[in-house]
Amino acid sequence: MEIWNRHIECMDRQELRRIQGERLRETVERVYFNVPYYRNKMQESGLGPESIHTTDDLHRLPFTTKQDLRDNYPFGLFAVPMSEIVRVHASSGTTGKPTVVGYTRNDIATWSEVMARTLTCAGANRHDFIHVAYGYGLFTGGLGLHYGGEKIGASVIPVSGGNTIRQLQLLVDFGSTVLACTPSYALFLAEAIEDARIKRDDLKLRVGVFGAEPWTENMRREIEEKLRIKAIDIYGLSEVIGPGVASECLVQDGLHISEDQFYPEIIDPVTLEVLPEGKTGELVFTTITKEGLPLIRYRTRDLTTLRYEKCRCGRTLVRMEKCLGRSDDMLIIRGVNLFPSQVESVLLEMSEIKPHYLLIVDRVNNLDTLxxxxxxxxxxxxxxxxxxxxxxxxxxTNLESSLGLGIRVNLVEPKTLERSEGKSKRVIDKRKL
Amino acid sequence: MIVHQLSVFLENKSGRLTEVLEALGSERIKITALSVADTSEFGILRMIVSDPAKAKELLKERSFTVNLTEVISIMAPNEAKYYAKVLRILSDLDLSIEYTYAFSVGEKSVIILRCSNTEEALKALKDHELDLLKASDLYKL
Known part of the structure; x- marks a missing residue:
């Protein structure tokens, strides 16, 4: 099995820890001097840049949340002058305010590097044709895969999302070997291939890198059987960098985190205490090399577990389990982030109704329905x-224009929706994940 | 004349109509006429009942969305041409009918209709000497 950066990915953990400590110190110093928000927060806790020596001191620093990004919208947490920013991405957010992230030239290089590791993890190399069906645009999926693919020297086909018929034609005609998209879209494509009576032998697909939404082992088996490929789970979030934060290798036993760039912790989402290895909790990242938007102890809200033993593939980088859920109420619908509060604010603006509602999420024919x-x-x-x-x-219409998601509305009798004390149940997720 | 019709919003699920009728039955409310307009997801139940105000309260207590709507009731012989005549009078005045339903008692029929302009419709129907039924008469049928 090939490894893109053997020096880092198979590094002795003691040595890795030393590098992490060094990079953490530099990062803390940079945010202290360049980001007023972090300086204030650290001063409030009686901390200065000299307070942090090793990763063992990390727990003393305050957390960063999505709300902090929103409060500092759009560029308030950037740690460099805008002249150093060469790229901006954004993800959907509540009440129309997206979460904005910025990259310096070095950040783009870092991103390409971690995506090169990810693709190599999945067994891709310069001889591959990578069909990128992640969306291109403000969403980090498309361009993230794109740069990583170019970095390893593969032929990248920037198909982006939608237009399934064209997707099928290109998959056949170009003989793509690697498919990159969301897992639900992979299943959707698998069925479209069947419906179009395309023979499996007409496809050269060998492996798929799937992420941007939660999926199960059952879905993996289904994709692998239907497309006859190896299905690799990849993980990332735009706040940290985008795709490339972690990836499974061909052993398919946990996702290797590029922890020389993104330092992970697992915390108890209620007490906020750091949990020991093997315990399930919320994943928290501190970016230790990023320049544009360095984040200290960023709460991902994703629930998982970390394992530090060496993998059979030879990599020593820590592995995270497939994400098991979230510690907040965010839903991911067809790759789009949705908070129930967004729905509520649309309803509140309409005088004809009261915001008594229930969202029902399901997956029909492998596509999320709302x-x-x-x-x-x-x-x-x-x-x-x-x-x-x-x-x-x-x-x-109002919901679709403000959420960017197709939604089926049904009117129901009053008080059919459960009212419990304080907080009523707003969401039923029927997807079997 | 103007009659208060009871209108109830119903989700399209089994047992709901039964619950409405059981609620009204518990207080011995009589139903003179009933019709249901439905779509695939929901329906509207429309009824002429003996005590509309009381019926509304009963249903409200049971968390139904309910309202009283003003409709016009006309008595005419139960032949198609009389129903046609009523509709012609209104359409000649460009008054649109939102919905209508009818039932017959012996040789007579009672036509219930909701019109875009109740006042104007009533006046026109009176001018044509149609037999407009009072609420109190209708509830007794």
Missing amino acids: ELQVEVDEEFFQDKISQLQTLRQKIQ
């Missing part, structure tokens, strides 16, 4: 069918 049940309000109810249908259409 249904919203809204209660009909007595004050607004007259007995005309057309009026109710207009209302339903209006809710649907």
Whole structure:
């Protein structure tokens, strides 16, 4: 099995720890002097750059959350002058404010490096054709895969998302060997291939790198059987860098984190205490080389476990388990992040309804579906069918334009939606993950 | 004349209509007429009942979305041409009918309709000497 950066990926853990400590010290110093937000926060806790010597001191630093990014929208947490920023990406966020991330030239190089490791982990090399069906644009998926693919010298095909018929044609005609997309889209493509009566022998696909949404071992087996490829789980989030934060190798036993760049911790999401190896908790990252947007103890909200023993592939980098869920209420629908509060704020703006609603998420034919049940309000109810249908259409249109997600709206009788004390149940996720 | 019709929002699921009728039955409310308009997801139940205000309260207590709607009731012989005449009068005045339903009692039929302009419709129907039924008469049928 090939390894892109054997020096780092198979490094003695003691040596790795020394490098991490050194890079952490540099990062803390940079954010202290360049990001007022971090300086204030550290001063409030009585900390200075000299307080942090090794990764053992990390727990003394405060956490960073998605809310902090929003509060400092758009560029408030950047640690370099804008003239040093060469790329900006953004992910969807609540009430229209996206989470914005910026990269310096070195950050783009780092990103390409970790994506090169990821693709090599999946067995890809310069002889491969990589079909990138992740979206290109503000979303980090497409360009992340793209740069990594070019870095290893493969032929990258930037197909982006959508237009399934063209996807199939290119897969056949170009003889792509590596497929990169979300796991649900991979299953969708597998069925489209079947429907189009394309013979498996007409495809040269060998491996797929799938991420950006949670998926199960069952889904993996289904993808592997239907497409007859090896399905590799990759992990990343734009705040940390994008795809490339961690990746499975061909052993498929946990995802190797590029911890020379992103230092992971597992915390108890309630007490915020750091948990020992093997315990399940929330994954927290400190970026230790990033220049544009360095983040200290960024809470990913993803729940997982870390394992430090050496992998059969030879890599010594720590492995995280497939993510088991989240410690907040964020949903990932067809790769788009959605908080129930976003739905609520759209409903609150409409005078005809009260924000009593229930979101039902399901997966039909391998695509996520979203249904919203809204209660009909007595004050607004007259007995005309057309009026109710207009209302339903209006809710649907308002939601789609502000969330960027197709949503099916159903009107329901009042008080059919459960009201529990304090917080009522707003989401039912029927997807079997 | 103007009659208060009871309108109830119903989700399209089994047992809901039964619950409405059981609630009304518990207080011995009589139903003169009933019709249901439905789509694939929901429906609207429309009823002429003996005590609309009380019926509304009963259903509200049971968390139904319910309202009283003003509709027009007309009595005419139960032949198609009389129903046609009523509709013609309204359409000649460009008044649109939101919905209508009818039932017959012996040789007579009662036509219930909801119109875009109740006042104007009532006046026109009176001018044509149609037999407009009072609520109190209708509830007794």
